[in-house]
Amino acid sequence: MTIFIIQLLNSFFYAAVLFLIAAGLSLIYGVMRIVNLAHGSLYALGAYVSAWVVGGTVGHAASGTLGLAGLLLLLPVGAVAVAVVGAVIEPTLLRPLYRRPEEYHLLITFGLLMILEDAMKFLFGGTPLTAGSIMDHMGSIPIGRLLYPTYNLFVIAIGLIAALGLWWIIYRTKFGVILRATSQDRRMAAALGLNVSRVYVQAFAIGCFMAGLGGAVVVPAQAAVLGMGIEALILAFVVVVIGGLGSLEGALVGALIVGLVRTAGIQFFPEIELAVLYLIAMAVLLIRPTGLFGRA
Amino acid sequence: MTQQQLNRRNFLNSLGITVGAAAATSVPAIAPAVAQVARSPKGNIPSTPLKFGHMTFLTGPAAVLGDPSLKGHILAAEEINAQGGILGKRKIETITADENAGTDANVKELRRMKLSEKIDMFTGVISSGNTPALGPVAEELGLLTIFVDGCTDFLWDKAVPNPKFTFRITNIQSADGVTCAVAAAQTWPTAKKIAHIHPDYSYGRNAFDHFMIAYKKMVPGAEVVSEGWPKLGTTDFTAHITKTISSNPDLIMSSVWGGDYVALYKQALRYGMFNNAKFASTIAFGVAPHAIGKDHPEGVIAGVHSNYYFTFPPGNRWPANKTFVEKYFKRWIEYPNFQSDGAYHTLHMYRTAVEKANGLVGGWPDEEAIISQLEGMYFETAAGYLYIRPDNHQGYKDAVTGFSKNVAEYPFQILDPGRMITIPIRNITAPPNWPKPGTSHNDPTSTYNWIKETWPQEVA
Numbered sequence: 001m002t003i004f005i006i007q008l009l010n011s012f013f014y015a016a017v018l019f020l021i022a023a024g025l026s027l028i029y030g031v032m033r034i035v036n037l038a039h040g041s042l043y044a045l046g047a048y049v050s051a052w053v054v055g056g057t058v059g060h061a062a063s064g065t066l067g068l069a070g071l072l073l074l075l076p077v078g079a080v081a082v083a084v085v086g087a088v089i090e091p092t093l094l095r096p097l098y099r100r101p102e103e104y105h106l107l108i109t110f111g112l113l114m115i116l117e118d119a120m121k122f123l124f125g126g127t128p129l130t131a132g133s134i135m136d137h138m139g140s141i142p143i144g145r146l147l148y149p150t151y152n153l154f155v156i157a158i159g160l161i162a163a164l165g166l167w168w169i170i171y172r173t174k175f176g177v178i179l180r181a182t183s184q185d186r187r188m189a190a191a192l193g194l195n196v197s198r199v200y201v202q203a204f205a206i207g208c209f210m211a212g213l214g215g216a217v218v219v220p221a222q223a224a225v226l227g228m229g230i231e232a233l234i235l236a237f238v239v240v241v242i243g244g245l246g247s248l249e250g251a252l253v254g255a256l257i258v259g260l261v262r263t264a265g266i267q268f269f270p271e272i273e274l275a276v277l278y279l280i281a282m283a284v285l286l287i288r289p290t291g292l293f294g295r296a
Numbered sequence: 297m298t299q300q301q302l303n304r305r306n307f308l309n310s311l312g313i314t315v316g317a318a319a320a321t322s323v324p325a326i327a328p329a330v331a332q333v334a335r336s337p338k339g340n341i342p343s344t345p346l347k348f349g350h351m352t353f354l355t356g357p358a359a360v361l362g363d364p365s366l367k368g369h370i371l372a373a374e375e376i377n378a379q380g381g382i383l384g385k386r387k388i389e390t391i392t393a394d395e396n397a398g399t400d401a402n403v404k405e406l407r408r409m410k411l412s413e414k415i416d417m418f419t420g421v422i423s424s425g426n427t428p429a430l431g432p433v434a435e436e437l438g439l440l441t442i443f444v445d446g447c448t449d450f451l452w453d454k455a456v457p458n459p460k461f462t463f464r465i466t467n468i469q470s471a472d473g474v475t476c477a478v479a480a481a482q483t484w485p486t487a488k489k490i491a492h493i494h495p496d497y498s499y500g501r502n503a504f505d506h507f508m509i510a511y512k513k514m515v516p517g518a519e520v521v522s523e524g525w526p527k528l529g530t531t532d533f534t535a536h537i538t539k540t541i542s543s544n545p546d547l548i549m550s551s552v553w554g555g556d557y558v559a560l561y562k563q564a565l566r567y568g569m570f571n572n573a574k575f576a577s578t579i580a581f582g583v584a585p586h587a588i589g590k591d592h593p594e595g596v597i598a599g600v601h602s603n604y605y606f607t608f609p610p611g612n613r614w615p616a617n618k619t620f621v622e623k624y625f626k627r628w629i630e631y632p633n634f635q636s637d638g639a640y641h642t643l644h645m646y647r648t649a650v651e652k653a654n655g656l657v658g659g660w661p662d663e664e665a666i667i668s669q670l671e672g673m674y675f676e677t678a679a680g681y682l683y684i685r686p687d688n689h690q691g692y693k694d695a696v697t698g699f700s701k702n703v704a705e706y707p708f709q710i711l712d713p714g715r716m717i718t719i720p721i722r723n724i725t726a727p728p729n730w731p732k733p734g735t736s737h738n739d740p741t742s743t744y745n746w747i748k749e750t751w752p753q754e755v756a
Contacts, residue, residue, distance in 0.1 A: 003542040010534040017532075117355055126363040127587045128555040132562055136591075140566050146541060149566035152534070222531040223562060225555025227357030231529045266535040270523045274496055 002144030007263050013152045015259030016159025017218050021232050022239040022251040023166060024210030030246035031183045031203040034094060035102070037109040040233025041116035042082050042208050046215030047224040048120055050078030051129035054220070059133065068137040075134070075216050082212025083205045090204040095197070113229070121226055134220040155217045162213065163252050170248060179203060183246075241281045244294025253292060304514050304754050308482050311723045315482075316714055337383040337651070339658030345389045346382060348373070349409040350639070351430075352420040352444070356396040357529050360554045360583055361422050361635050365444055366392065367628050368639035369419065375623075382647050383654055391415065395422060399429045406430055410437045417441070419642050422635065424448035424469065424498045428455035431462045440663050442646065442670075444638040447472075447601075448498055449741035452688040453732045461663065463670055463684060465645070465691040466638045467602050467721065469499065470743035472578040473506025474724040475602040475695040476549065479717050480576040481514035483597065484547060487574055488515060491522035491545035493536050493560070495552055500525065503551035503578050505740050509747050510724075516756040521545050526552070531559040537567045545573045553579045561592055570596070581605060581700070581711060585631045590702050592709045602695035603634035604679035605711050620678035632678075641677040645684075649673065687728040692721040 025039045036042075053059060054074050062070030093112065097104045138154070140147040170176040182189045182199045190196045214232070215224075239258050243250025258277055265276035284291060350369050353362030373388040381387035391413055393405045409415045418434060418441040421427055427446030432455055434441040443451075443464040456462055480487065490511070494500030504523075512518050522543035524536035533552075537560075540548055548569065552560050557580055564570060576597035581588060585606060592598075611618030620640065624632040632640075649669035653661035656669075671686040682693045696718050698711035726746035731737060739745040 003538060006538045007535060010538055013534060014532055121355060121359060126360045127584055128360070128558040130558065130562060130589065132589070132591065135562075135566055140568065146538075147566070147568040149563075151566075218531075221563060221566075222559040223555060225357060225531060225559065226355070226359050227529050227555070228531055230356070231527075231531070263535040266524060266526075267539050270525050270539075273525050274527050 002146055006143055006146055006148055007267060009148060009152065009156070011256075011259040011263040012156045012159075013221075013259075014262065015255040016156050017214050018235055018239050018258055019159050019252055019255035020162055020210050020214030020217070022236045022243070022255055023162070023248060024207035024214075025236050026240055026243075026246055026248060026251045027166070027210070028204055028207035029240075030248075031179055032094075032098075032200055033102075034105045034109070035245075036207070037106060037233065038112035038116055039109075039207075039211055040231070040236060041113045041120075041229035042086065043211040043215040043232045044224070044229030045085065045116060045120060046078035046082045046212030047219040047228060048078070048124045048129060048215070049081045049212075050075055050216040051131045051219045051224040052124060053077045054131035054134065055129055059131065063133060063137075068134065071131075071134045071137065075131075075220070076213065078216035078219070079209050079212035082215070083209035086208025087201055087205040089208075090201050091197070094204070095200070113233075117226075117229065120229075124224070126226060128223040128225045129219075130223045131220045149221070151220060155221065158213075158217055162210065163248075166210075166248055175202075235277075238277050238281045241291060242284045244291025246295070247291070247293040250291055250293035304481065304485060307514065307752055307754065308478070311478060312720045313478060313482065314718050316716065337385070337654050339654070339660075341383045341385040341654075341660055343385045346386045346417065347413065347415040348388055348390045348643075349393060349406070349413070349415040349418045350390050350420040351393040351395050351402065351405070351418070352635075352639075353396050353422055354392065354394040357555055358396065358422055360587070361445075361633075362395065364584055364633045365420060365422065365635040365639040368624070368632065368636035368641075369643065371624060371627050371636075372640045372643035374627075376643060376647060382650050383660070386660070388643070393420075395420070395426060399426055402426050403429050403433055406433055406439075407437065410439045415439070417646065420444050420639065421446045424450070424502075427451045427464070431456040431459070434462050435460060438663065440666065442642045444642055445635060448502065449743060450498070452690055453742055454734065457732060459689040460667065463689040463691070465642050465682065466634065467693060467695060468690055468725060468743070469502045470506045470741050471602045471695045471721060471725055472551070472599065473503040473508075474510045474743070474747070475697050475717075475719055476503070476576050476578045476597060476599055477507045477510035477514070478719055478724065479597050479599075479697050480547060480549070480574070481511055482717075484574045485515060487546035488518050489521045489544065489546045490518055491524075491540045491543050491548045491573070492520060493524040493526065493533070493540060493548065493550045493552055495528040495530075495556065496525035497528050499553075500528075500551050502740070503549075505744060506747075507549055507578075509744055510751070513747065513751045514754050516754050526556070528556070530556060533560045533563050534567070536560075537564050537569050541567065541569055541572075547574045547576060549576050550580070551578045554583050555587075557583065558587055558589075565591060565593070578602070578697075581698075581709075582634055584633050585706075585710065586708045588700075588709045590707075590709055592700055594700050594702060594709070596700050597697060598700040598711060599697045600711070601634050602697060603693070604637040604677075605696065605698065605716075606631045606633070606678075607710060607713055608696060608698070608716050609680060610713060614678075614680065616676050617678040634679075637678050641675070641682070645670070645673065645675050645682075648675065685728060692725065694721055695719045695724060 135151045138150040239254035243254025265273045352365045353359045441462045447469040570593040578599040580598040582601040652669040653665040673684045698716045701712035726742040
């Protein structure tokens with residue numbers, strides 16, 4: 001029973017991080033119809049920046065004066081940095097290509113992926129960066145005879161808050177109405193006097209913020225390592241294939257399915273751990289090609 | 297069977313294992329070969345530069361190993377060039393290729409480097425997925441090649457069973473699992489319930505197979521209670537850790553490496569994975585030494601790919617290591633790992649072979665003459681003596697592993713200098729001409745079959 005509870009929490013933790021990444025990917029596609037192949041690398045950038053700040057001299061100073069609170073306040077720096085990078089990328093690299101076919105979007109975002117991967121290796125080096133002090137401060141709680149890291153519960157909570165927050169922004173605010181209107185018909189939205197360019201920058205920056213936040217919250221638990229972005233991108237695609245690209249609910253349900261199925265695979269079928277996720281994605285593609293919540 | 301019923305202590309003694317700071321190579325130290333005064337070359341040496349192709353991971357997760365490899369290569373090339381080049385005339389020019397491009401692209405790149413860049417020599421390569429694809433192509437092109445790593449047994453067992461142009465400098469992969477098993481059986485002989493966490497590709501499978509075949513011989517009744525096969529590049533190990541703990545193992549064995557390993561041990565600490573079980577790894581400390589924090593658990597078997605750790609053999613016993621570490625640190629402001637050692641000595645070994653061949657034939661020696669000098673070469677490296685076996689062109693040196701410990705001198709955790717374990721390589725690897733897989737047996741490797749057939753079975 002203890003094992004079951006902890007494995008369930010492990011799945012939620014994994015799903016929370018995946019949701020943050022996949023929701024950003026889906027949001028950007030939903031509004032701008034761009035499949036952002038650099039999304040995973042933006043997630044990695046968030047992880048590296050947060051690890052660099054929290055694990056570096058700034059982190060030591062903050063930890064000395066404010067303790068855990070100081071470190072937690074520094075953690076979102078990675079997410080904000082990635083949002084700023086997004087706000088620069090959209091008008092300079094993506095905007096000139098909206099009228100071009102999709103292949104151009106894939107090419108430019110793939111190029112961006114390569115540049116970001118190299119830039120991160122150049123800036124932060126090949127050695128993994130860590131920000132474990134946050135987890136050391138928070139400790140572990142006993143569940144039965146086993147331990148569970150308190151910080152992981154915090155990440156699950158962040159995932160939930162982010163899901164609720166995004167839902168609220170998209171369905172309950174004026175900005176959300178504008179986003180959805182732009183998403184449905186860009187030209188009509190422009191004709192009605194909306195500043196579509198501004199909406200695009202905002203949507204892209206929010207999507208990037210979500211990716212960066214995913215990286216920022218994962219880094220105290222794991223480490224910022226080379227290649228983590230590519231890994232995350234593939235998993236985020238599995239999530240949106242299952243949930244439906246462009247759908248917020250899809251990202252949430254897809255992330256939960258991937259988290260639970262992966263854990264079940266590890267626990268019961270270790271030999272085919274690699275395959276189970278792709279088998280699920282394949283089954284969904286065969287039965288519902290647009291994903292569980294996708295629009296045709 | 298009476299002869300087979302050796303007890304473990306006698307058997308371990310027969311392997312010639314040494315533990316502790318006193319252990320060094322079995323050969324007394326002599327003046328380093330690299331420090332010997334070079335004879336003036338015979339005959340007319342052209343001054344055209346030598347073109348080297350060095351392929352390693354420049355991007356992606358494995359760049360954490362690719363970086364030290366390239367740094368070792370560059371350091372050696374700079375040293376040789378500062379002395380005027382090989383035979384005092386031919387300076388080394390290196391073109392690099394990113395191994396991360398994938399096996400097919402790497403094979404094309406190797407052909408391109410030989411055919412259009414006209415490289416004289418090919419080195420590097422980290423992944424065991426790539427050497428078996430590149431080896432046959434290098435043979436076909438007649439391109440002299442010394443692989444730094446990509447140490448799978450499969451390369452010489454199956455892919456290139458009769459090598460002519462290809463060599464490899466780091467220890468063969470099966471030595472990794474066997475070394476780990478010997479160290480664990482010697483240290484914790486009562487550990488019977490074994491849990492495994494390995495990356496799901498050839499390296500992890502090889503470590504699992506060879507650890508178990510050797511360990512079961514020495515610890516009767518040992519059984520696998522849990523298996524985890526994370527994808528290479530995974531950083532979330534929470535579910536693997538929970539599963540491992542839930543199986544109540546005596547010993548957890550892992551071959552997860554690089555950034556993956558850093559992520560694994562950080563998570564395992566918070567789940568208390570190291571509290572109730574022993575831990576043994578083939579390659580935990582094989583990545584750049586400074587990647588391992590002081591929070592890493594102490595007293596675990598933290599392998600170094602059974603090849604090299606920068607504090608061993610200690611400088612006062614083995615000056616070649618002291619010199620190498622000092623030069624490497626001065627150039628790169630970090631400590632070398634086994635890839636640095638391999639890439640660095642690849643160039644010096646090549647240079648030595650060329651110098652010897654020149655002494656015999658004069659002028660710039662052709663490939664055949666250089667190969668004849670590489671085969672059977674007994675060469676001094678930072679890690680100890682290295683022997684290039686003529687039958688399979690594989691480099692062999694005593695396998696090494698150790699226990700993790702925090703010391704004040706270094707800002708990261710190191711291997712306990714007082715408890716280093718070395719095992720003569722010939723005692724844990726199949727001898728020349730042992731049947732290869734697919735001939736008289738279908739075991740994973742020659743060494744696996746050799747252990748299965750010849751090691752005594754300890755009885756309970």
